[in-house]
Amino acid sequence: MRPFGRMAGSEDARVERRTGRTGRSERNLESPLRHHFYVYIFYTFINPFHTLFQPRNQRPLLMKHKLLIIIPAFNEEATISGVIASIRRHVPSADIVVVNDGSRDRTAGLAAGSGAVVLSHLYNLGIGATMQTGYKYARSKGYDIAVQVDADGQHPPEQIERLVKPVMEGRADIVVGSRFMGEGDYKPSIARSAGMVFFSQLVSAIIKEKITDTTSGFRASGKRCIEYFSSRYPDDYPEVEALVLLHKKGFSIMEVPVSMAERAGGKSSITPMKSVYYMVKVLLAILVDLMKKN
Numbered sequence: 591m592r593p594f595g596r597m598a599g600s601e602d603a604r605v606e607r608r609t610g611r612t613g614r615s616e617r618n619l620e621s622p623l624r625h626h627f628y629v630y631i632f633y634t635f636i637n638p639f640h641t642l643f644q645p646r647n648q649r650p651l652l653m654k655h656k657l658l659i660i661i662p663a664f665n666e667e668a669t670i671s672g673v674i675a676s677i678r679r680h681v682p683s684a685d686i687v688v689v690n691d692g693s694r695d696r697t698a699g700l701a702a703g704s705g706a707v708v709l710s711h712l713y714n715l716g717i718g719a720t721m722q723t724g725y726k727y728a729r730s731k732g733y734d735i736a737v738q739v740d741a742d743g744q745h746p747p748e749q750i751e752r753l754v755k756p757v758m759e760g761r762a763d764i765v766v767g768s769r770f771m772g773e774g775d776y777k778p779s780i781a782r783s784a785g786m787v788f789f790s791q792l793v794s795a796i797i798k799e800k801i802t803d804t805t806s807g808f809r810a811s812g813k814r815c816i817e818y819f820s821s822r823y824p825d826d827y828p829e830v831e832a833l834v835l836l837h838k839k840g841f842s843i844m845e846v847p848v849s850m851a852e853r854a855g856g857k858s859s860i861t862p863m864k865s866v867y868y869m870v871k872v873l874l875a876i877l878v879d880l881m882k883k884n
């Protein structure tokens with residue numbers, strides 16, 4: 591007896607077909623005309639539609655491009671494994687790199703254990719430097735698209751596809767997931783909300799296009815943006831300034847609605863004091879960017 595039973599194409603099966611021990615008529619199975627007929631029917635009528643019935647996460651559009659998910663992570667041991675598992679489930683064709691920004695907890699080990707590539711900063715360098723490390727990696731490995739997904743579980747991986755699609759179709763150089771386009775029920779604190787409204791109006795006025803969520807880090811960048819970000823990326827709290835820099839360089843920016851959760855674990859770095867510093871720092875940085883020639 592064979593341990594795994596009998597395979598359809600095995601020698602046994604072929605012998606049986608020849609000898610007719612399967613009980614089926616030999617003439618039916620061997621008829622080349624009928625075989626060609628089935629093949630013709632399959633490739634003419636059934637195969638052209640097969641992509642419609644594929645599961646969402648195996649859509650050819652996502653598989654045609656080299657896609658990298660960049661996860662910036664600083665002390666995110668509570669959530670990193672779950673975030674990686676969820677990305678794998680929803681975008682199995684993507685590669686994942688975790689940029690561990692000098693975490694003092696088990697973030698790096700857990701990320702490696704979940705199968706992601708892990709790049710570690712020796713010291714905490716901040717989110718700007720963390721993202722730039724990710725973009726440098728994307729560029730060096732020739733990725734077509736890079737998507738930033740936070741390590742704290744705020745960015746839903748099932749919505750990565752809607753960020754990536756316009757970039758793949760050549761409709762935008764960067765696509766930002768916006769919490770304020772009618773999806774989800776994200777409610778920031780009053781102080782944060784004031785800052786968000788202020789920056790959204792400022793950036794919209796500068797780039798002459800409505801941007802509703804300038805602080806969202808849930809974004810997909812195409813090849814040209816990857817190239818640019820690998821050589822220049824703002825420091826602290828970089829998301830707002832990055833949009834102004836991209837606009838200055840002539841890149842096209844698009845927003846799509848997304849829903850975002852609250853942090854699923856760990857600790858937010860944004861205290862009320864830091865929010866004030868953030869506002870002033872980003873404002874000054876944008877003014878300097880606008881004054882600079884290049």
Ligand SMILES: Nc1nc2c(ncn2[C@@H]2O[C@H](COP(=O)(O)OP(=O)(O)OP(=O)(O)O)[C@@H](O)[C@H]2O)c(=O)[nH]1
Nearest residue numbers: 662663664666691716717720740741742853858859
């Ligand atoms: N805070 C902070 N986050 C970093 C740093 N380096 C990398 N990160 C990662 O950058 C991502 C965004 O940081 P968050 O602290 O979540 O910032 P946020 O989403 O604006 O703030 P919350 O809404 O409070 O979560 C997370 O995945 C962090 O782990 C760093 O130096 N400080």
Ligand SMILES: [Mg+2]
Nearest residue numbers: 740742744853
């Ligand atoms: Mg967060």
